[in-house]
Amino acid sequence: MSAGEESGIAGNGRGYLSERGWRSWAFTLDHKRIGAMYLWSTIVFFLLGGVFALLLRLELLSPQAKYFSNHAYNVFFTLHGAMMIFLFVIPAIPSGLGNFLIPLHLGAKDVAFPRLNLASYWIFAAGFLVIIGSLVAPMDTGWTFYTPYSAKTGAAVATLSLGVFLIGMSSILTGLNFIVTIHKLRAPGMTWHRLPLFIWSMYATSIIQVVATPVVGVTFLLLAAERLLGVGFFDPSKGGDPVLFQHFFWFYSHPVVYVMILPAMGIVSEVIPVFSRKPIFGYNAIAYSSLAIAFIGFLVWGHHMFTSGMSPLANTIFSFLTFFVAVPTAVKVFNWIATLYRGSITFESPMLYALTFIFLFIIGGLTGPFLGALATNVQLHDTYFVVAHFHYTMMGGTVMGFFAGLHYWFPKMTGRMLNEKVARVAWALVFLGFNLTFFTMFIAGTRGMPRRYAEYIPKFHTENVISTVGSAILALGILVMMWNFVQGLRKGAQAPSDPWRSLTLEWRAASPPETENFHEIPQVADWPYGYGTRKA
């Protein structure tokens, strides 16, 4: 790939952003604009979900419930979880960064079905409007909607389910679009083994989205049918089975944790070699482990139900299989570390977040097998240990990967550079705040503190105070980061087309790219990881 001819082009500062007015956004078919709309929406829900989290931490500052009623506390953790998961972590990287990057990475003008892409966004928007509408009788079931409580509570369960149903539909359509795009729109010479690893991870993600999401849609329809029509799917007195709901829910929701983490792993696989100036180590292993994770992820849903009265044989099989998920995950981590080994590492903000991903995800990932083992699970289930585990994976993993991606592609998406100093200050606050907030939860959890209560016995007071202080530092770090984004958008220096000396195709387009991306469809002759082995 001659790193050549086009790399000199500096964007005119406008590119795909030059058209103005709300119509140019609402009816756009440009994957970059649709991606940007997803990014804005998901970031808004990230901040909103964060406000609920801070309220939870405030309440936990003291052992007795002081500020809110128990019911209000239940509502807050439900809204926090549901918003963060359905409106932020699941769509942010695939629908936001993925939309922006997939055609650019492939050397294509757009996704395969641009109109479907726009429809996905508006279905997503309908979904979040319905979810906001459900606030008239806010949900208090937890983000998992477990029956029998969810079949009985007076909260707007059916409304929130409909919202999640719509979000899921949008997710399916986006996944479908990406699968077809990756199969059909690769530039000449872009063979499967020359694809950026981000594409491999997005391919695996899309397959999970298409296969798993319909199940949660159907499950919520069954729940709505039980509530509204009195059909007994989950209510034993009507011949149903409450644990059946958990089977259906986790058949979707375990694979979906890989919808969250795989795209972030893709970002890390892009960022690490750029800032180590070394070819990625183990390209094939990283690529195929994405597919392996997607597949094995479907076999382990029962590990969320060990204490729900599942049959002993099912418990044993699901526990056994759970240990296999950790294998392809570890394969990736080892390959990233081998890429770092003897590289010329620099610590720009994308790299700081990518390294943070690896560090925190190792902790989050390794605590998974503790939970997957039957004996320890009985002790740890529904304690703060689980809360710490999934925040280390989802926030320490996915969100840090997302931040790495935002800092890495900000110049490409906006045509402007970020203030690197401010970015590092924000990173330091986020890193410190995150670990104070969540590491303490491992300790409280192993000591037996249950999750989802507004009150706790005084022996957990210290951990909770540290955790709340940490959450304030974390929030401050995120505010600084957001302020930096806004300042960068308003008055950041003009970005060159390839500020990080990267080799993937998006850096051959202008910053920001023109509508339809490339003046000429690029010819690809090599993989994009030849760092340090040539001029790059």
Add this chain to the structure above:
Amino acid sequence: MSHGSAGSRRIYYGVFAALITLTVVTVMVSYIDLGLLNVAVALLIASAKASLVALFFMHLKGESGLVWGFALVPIFFLALIIFGTLLDTQLR
């Protein structure tokens, strides 16, 4: 994709007739008490009908391996969720 030729139209009518026949069979079998086998027979007939629709009406017959792959893979996942759930509910 010429839908109109006389030969293919005959196939469509044939498939339609088969679907109607199988529907009638489903209804008739439901009057015979086979115990748990009733469900099995009903599902078997339904699967046969779905296959006919996929093969002929949706043109799966004669499609490339990739399309076949995308058509068959979800069946595996459907089997998986049924199997995994039965593993629990039948053995508690």
